[in-house]
Amino acid sequence: MESLDSVSIAILLGSVLVMAGILSSLLALRFGAPLLLVFLVIGILAGESGPGGINFNDLGTTYLVGSVALALILFDGGLKTRFSSIKAVLAPSMGLATVGVLLTALVTAPVARYALDLSWVEALLASAVVASTDAAAVFLLVHAQGLRLRPRVGATLEVESGTNDPFAVFLTLMLVELITRGESSILHVLIEFVREAALGAVIGVVGGRVVVMALNRVALPQGLHAPFVTTAALVVFGAAQMSHASGFLAVYLAGMIIGNQPTRAHNSVVAFLDAATWLAQIVMFVLLGLLVSPQRLMGSIGPAVVIALALMLVARPLAVFICLAPFRFNWRERLFIAWVGLRGAVAIFLASIPMLVGLSKAYLYFDVAFVVVLISLMLQGWTLAPAARKLLVALPRSDRGPRRIELDLPGQLEQQLVGYAVRPKSLYLKRGLIPSWSKPTLVIRDQRILTPEEAEPVAPGDYVYLLAPPEKAAALDRFFVDMPPSTAPDPHLLGDFIVPGETSLGDLAAAYGISVPPGQEALTLADYFDIYLDQAPMVGATLPLDSIVLVARSLGGGRVNVVGLRLPEEEDEAPPPTRLAKVRTKLSEVWSLLAGV
Structure with missing residues (x-):
């Protein structure tokens, strides 16, 4: 009977934890706090050193749960990634996901070696465990704190966080193999990396296409589409892992293939996986708390803090600035990307691998990961929104979207x-x-x-x-959201070829002799962007209007309030330049007239 009672207690505690996780999402949206810390504390209190007294040291279960959780998190990230949004940032993101992770580990390794008195290989392993960022932690906090990142910055972080985990897993496994077997070579490591990545990519792409075909051709009962896709993602992951390929890369690419193809019940699948990844994060942080021993941690907390600070303040910024040097990111964007390298469930999962294979000092790697995750969430998590606003890389959401x-x-x-x-x-x-x-x-x-x-x-x-x-x-x-009060255009953007967003198409046509669609003369330029742009307007968005191109120069309240006019390029038969000069003058006069109204 006692064993039955223990099962009942486990069911009760597990269901209460899941319910708390669901309700905590409301608190996260309201206060923008890194609530994953709460579940970390819950795990510690429930552990053998806390009031709960649960003696949990099942490393196999930890690895299994961590694999499933990380696979779902990566699949969800791929599902939301649009091909159109990553084309411009694919090169810098992949550089950060591979070279960036390696540089971060290499720069942190000397600190780990001397702070923890490890060998060079052991120090590199301790650094590799915490070298990759966590996509779920980053975008959970971005969403919770009401931020809308600039498109290029957001897309770079999204792709980097989604693709650096496979490389971090590969690097960790290679170092564990090197420590256990005592021999390896750079050529062997490179061959293994290329083989695992290539095979994982093939399995991911093929698996994603098979899932799309099954979704659209098999008449599943209502409500089973989301569980089917989630299970299929785990099948792709398991098949890749059994083939000794990168299962994490495969499941991420499978998510991208499915997310960029028209499928049935797409929105219900996304909503289901949002909940699944949130709960997966909770489970991983509770397990981390259960496995931590505060008594054991006291012996290594000092060096672990030094490693965490070196990682966040030196290694990650250095790796980001080096990897983004060939690309056109300004210093504010680079600094923000460097600061948003949050550590989360990925570090927990990687830290369980040395313990699972029984490496010496395995708990030391785990304790270092614990301290790094804790400091990262507290320091970087709490300062995410102020850093974004201070560095001018994000705008606060003026209003939450309507219920769709x-x-x-x-x-x-x-x-x-x-x-x-x-x-x-x-x-x-x-x-x-x-x-x-x-x-x-x-x-x-x-x-x-x-x-x-x-x-x-x-x-x-x-x-x-x-x-x-x-x-x-x-x-x-x-x-369908309430319009905020109109915002005055940014005076720094005013000048030739610039008109207010409230200028009507009719006024523009009368001034410059262009043609506008019949019956739309009363539309403002802001209205024209809203109607004909396929997505929410952003700075730099363009729309053709007869022989000119409209360019969104500034936004206010989610609408275009300053529009640039791009005139057609002159050809050989074009009139002399004096005519273009007259157009410039006329544009300036009209702008001055409109600005003074």
């Missing part, structure tokens, strides 16, 4: 039904704006279902459902 309802339509993959509640100050209600690629289909008012024609005019409190491509559904959010 997405329904898949059986029989096709090109369109889905997207629903929103109509807010009193939304763009859709105030100006009737909607993108050209979406189509209002029905309106719900007072529990009645109406056609858009029957519901005209739409009123606050109505629910509007639109047909839209699944990959563009999120871009509809900005039309």
Whole structure:
């Protein structure tokens, strides 16, 4: 009976922990705190040195749970990565994920050697365990603290965090093998790395395509798509690991393939994996807390703190600045990327490998990882938002997006039904704006279902459902959120070829003799960007308008408030340059007139 009672207690504690994890996500969104620290403390208190008194030292279970958790985290990261967003940052991200991890470990290794009195190989292993960043920790805190990173910075961090884990795992395993066998060579390491990466990439791409085919061709019951995809991700991971390939690279690439193809129930899959990765992080931090012995930790906490500070303040910044030197990142962006190298579940997982194989001083590596993760979350986690704002690489979210309802339509993959509640100050209600690629289909008012024609005019409190491509559904959010007060254009951006976003197309056409779409003369330039841009506007976005190109120069409240005009290039038959000079003068005069109104 006592054994049955212990099982019941384990079920009770486990379910309470899962429920606490679900509710803690609300606190994370409200306070922006690194709440993973809470679960770290829970694990310590529940361990043998705390009031809980649980004697947990099952390293096999830790490795198994860590493998599954990390595989799901990487798969979720790949699922959200868009090919279009990573093209420009693929080279710098891959440099950070490979050379950056290696440089970080090499620079940290001398500190570990002399601080912990280790051999060079042992010091390099201690450094490799904590050398990679944690994608889930980074973007959990970015989301919780209400930040919207600049596209290039965000994409670089996303791809780096998603692809550096396979290299860190490979580096750790190679060093463990070197310590246990006592022999290896650089050529052997390079051959193994290329073989594992190439085979892992093939398995990931093939596995991802097979999952896409199965999702779209097999009529699964409603609600089983997300569990099917999650299980398929673990199948891809397991198949790669059994083939002695990089399972972590395979599962990340499989996620990218699935996320960039039209599939059924895509949004329910993403929502399910968001919850799964959040719970995986919680489980990993609780296990870390259970395995930590405060008494044992006291003997190595001083050197571990030195290693953590050297990693965050010297090794990571040096590796980032070297890897990004060939690319056009300014010093603020480089400094922020260097500071956002948070350590999390990946370090926990890697620290369990030396213990699992029974290396001498294995618990020392684990204690170092614990201190590094703790300091990283406390120091870097708490300062993430201030650093982003101080370095001008992110803007705070002015408003949370509206609640979006997405329904898949059986029989096709090109369109889905997207629903929103109509807010009193939304763009859709105030100006009737909607993108050209979406189509209002029905309106719900007072529990009645109406056609858009029957519901005209739409009123606050109505629910509007639109047909839209699944990959563009999120871009509809900005039309159904309350418009913030208009923001004045940045005076530093004013000059020739610049006009306010509130200038109408008709005024622009009258001034410069260009043609605008019939019936759209009253649209402002900001409205024009909202309607015809496929995604939320960002600085640098362009749209053609007759013979000129509109360039978004500045944003205010999520809308374009300063627009640059790019004139066509002169050809051999073009009029003399004096005409272009006249256009410049006229643009300046119109801007001065509009700015003075």
